[in-house]
Amino acid sequence: MGPQAGATDLVAAVDVGGTRTKAALVARGGREVVSATVPTPAGCALPGVLVQHLERVVRDLLTADAGSHHVVACGVVVPGLVDDKQGVARWSANLGWRDLPVGAPLSGQLGLPVALGHDVRAGLVAEARLGAARDDRHVLFVPVGTGIAGALMVDGHVLLADGYAGELGHVVVDPTGPECGCGARGCLEAIASAAAVERAYASSTLPAPDGAGRASAERVASLVEAGDVAAQAVWDVAVEALARAVTMAVTLTGVDLVLVGGGLAQSGETLLGPLRTAVRDRLTFQRMPRVERPLLGDRAGCLGAACLAWDLV
Ligand SMILES: [Zn+2]
Known part of the structure; x- marks a missing residue:
């Protein structure tokens, strides 16, 4: 645990799918404190639309939590080809985007560190830490x-x-x-x-x-x-x-x-x-x-x- 993270801190997590976006505020052990599922909007391939959608989803979670917790970071996963290091969604056949910067602009909007990853690779990380592959x-x-x-x-x-x-x-x-x-x-x-x-x-x-x-x-x-x-x-x-x-x-x-x-x-x-x-x-x-x-x-x-x-x- 880093120096900023305390026992009651949470992270915001968002999984963008072809039709639905799942989001939650999650404790370190994997407990979901607040969660929501909303439709993934059309036009996510257009500049700014995905980041705006992500910002809204995270802000709605924070409102639902009513400030009871301190949110210290945000993780976003998307399908397709993802450049985790650059925070760029490279390509998705399903959602139609190409070379969409997500990490840096969302971090700027939320004022939080943001990690971007691939839905299935991240799913494997979760299975390895919390699930069937421990x-x-x-x-x-x-x-x-x-x-x-x-x-x-x-x-x-x-x-x-x-x-x-x-x-x-x-x-x-x-x-x-x-x-x-x-x-x-x-x-x-x-x-x-x-x-x-x-x-x-x-x-x-x-x-x-x-x-x-x-x-x-x-x-x-x-x-x-x-x-x-x-x-x-x-x-x-x-x-x-x-x-x-x-x-x-x-x-x-x-x-x-x-x-x-x-x-x-x-x-x-x-x-x-x-x-x-x-x-x-x-x-x-x-x-x-x-x-x-x-x-x-x-x-x-x-x-x-x-x-x-x-x-x-
Ligand atoms: Zn093929």
Whole structure:
């Protein structure tokens, strides 16, 4: 704990997602004293809009806390490519920005030190300090949702590489596979994300006669559990793709804990059971990693932002 931080001090933590922004005032041990979830405004890619949004969110938290605590720093996490050191959000396909300075202008507005980080890398930091990876030093964190992101910790260090490390979703697992949003073909994300599972199941089955929307990945998981053959075939393809990518990561980095999060992992052992088997089948000399679910769920990003903020004081 730095010289300015006292026992009742808090940090402000903000996790900016594609549709929602989660924010909280967080104590050092991870307790959220005040929290809020608000829509992420449109037009965040325009200069100033994101910083203005962040400032408002933090000021609303301070108002809700009514000055009961001293807030000593602020942490912000965003998706995409992030340059933590420069405090610049380099690129987000989802939110549309490019080279957006966040750390310095927000710090100026709030009069607080501000850390900017990547949502998934920060989530891994939170899992390592407060969650499922507390006794681990070599960890792959891979949230499987609409897209697939990744973060790696090796020897207790989160790999950064100017923000380019850990993009497991864009490892090619099938060169003949479907096109990916990034422009390549057969990326893990194009085959095994929740969105890809939904697409694959919809195209392998007849449309519902009542015109109902296509099955969600969650629904596909329950169909797998119920013995649905078409769902099982789609699931097997996704599991094999994940196993291939996880095996690459294990071979390259030696991680011995794989935390699989996001929407697809909510099916629990329906995903993790066959994934463990498929990874084990591929390994020869490598250590078999534990393949588990993270503990912090959708709070990981916000708590990760808090960890980054605490590191400033
Ligand atoms: Zn890709």
